[in-house]
Amino acid sequence: MDERCASWAERHTDPMRLLVSGSPAVTAPADLDALGDTALYAAYAPPREPWLRANMVTTLDGSATGADGRSGGINTEADHIVFELLRAQSHAVVVGAGTLRDEGYSSLSIDERWRGLRQGDGLPATLPLVAVSNRGHVPPQLAGIDDGTVLLATTASAPGLDDARSSLGEQHVIVCGDERVDPAQLVAALGRRGWTRLLTEGGPSWLGTLVAHGLLDELCLTVAPTLVGGDHPRTLAGPDVVVDLDLHALLEQDGTLLGRWLTRR
Incomplete structure (x- = not known):
């Protein structure tokens, strides 16, 4: 937990x-602390598979980062709990190159709090990180991790393709697209x-x-009770899109709102 989360919890x-x-x-309203971790885990269970969800955080004035340019700058204790829970419910975490760089990602692990529930869910003990880079560049902090806990998704024309294969192992580099990574x-x-x-x-792009x-099947969006002003990225970047979502669940702790929004199909 970072210092801001610790001070918030205090x-x-x-x-x-x-x-x-x-x-x-789990029926609402409910005190999830009283019901325990099993109830919280159930409240976030994906309704079916395959399932692709995003977890993002925003301030009240719509910034996806704090004044320091990192999403970690606006995390709260409630957000941290759900952040770790969502990882525990996943087979893999897919992250764009910009966020990998800005947030300093390393290989991933499952928070001890959720390991038993993850095992009971039939999920493996390891959680691979899939880095997405059109240019095929492996972030320095991930270089040389060739045990399958770090993968790279890149393009056939990526200038860093050969180096990525050498660094991570050829079986851990996924080529999906010619000039840009094809998400499908x-x-x-x-x-x-x-x-x-x-x-x-993330990131937003x-x-x-x-x-x-x-x-995208689901957006898990945390709204932190914070204002930052300035010129910061939004939750979503890129071309105009119109996608309707339905509210599936809403949690609150200390003014932090945590919503599950399902894409309307």
Whole structure:
């Protein structure tokens, strides 16, 4: 937990409340702290597979980052809990190159709190990170991790393709597209590996690509009780799109709102 999350937890002790529930396993309203982790896990269970969800955070004035240019700058304790839970419910996490660079991603692990529920859900112990880069560049902090916990999705024309294969292992580099990564090809390739529960944590451009291609099933959006002003990215970037979503669940803790929004098909 970063220092901001720690200080927030010290100042605020309100329970996490389920205000709207789309799950028959948990009815609303409910005090999720009293019901325990099994109820919270059930409140976020994907309704079917395959399933592609995004997890993003925004301030009240619509910024996807804090003043420091990182989404971590606007995280709250409630957001951190759900962040780790969503990872625990996924086969793999797919992240765009810009976010990998800005947020300093390394290989992933499952928070101990959720490991038992993940195992009971039939999911493997490891959680691969899939980096998306049109140019095929492996971020320095991920270079040389060739055990299958880090993969790269890139293009056939990527200048860094050969170096990526050498760094991560050829079987861990997925070519899906000629000039730009084709998200539909990537989702299909991950599905062939048996990874049907996919989570993306951004960034806004990669999320915009998924939405434009009609691939997003769910947006988990945290609204932090913070204003930052300035000129910062929004949750979604890219060309204009019009996509309707339906509210599936809504949680609240210490003023942080956490919503599950399902794409209307």
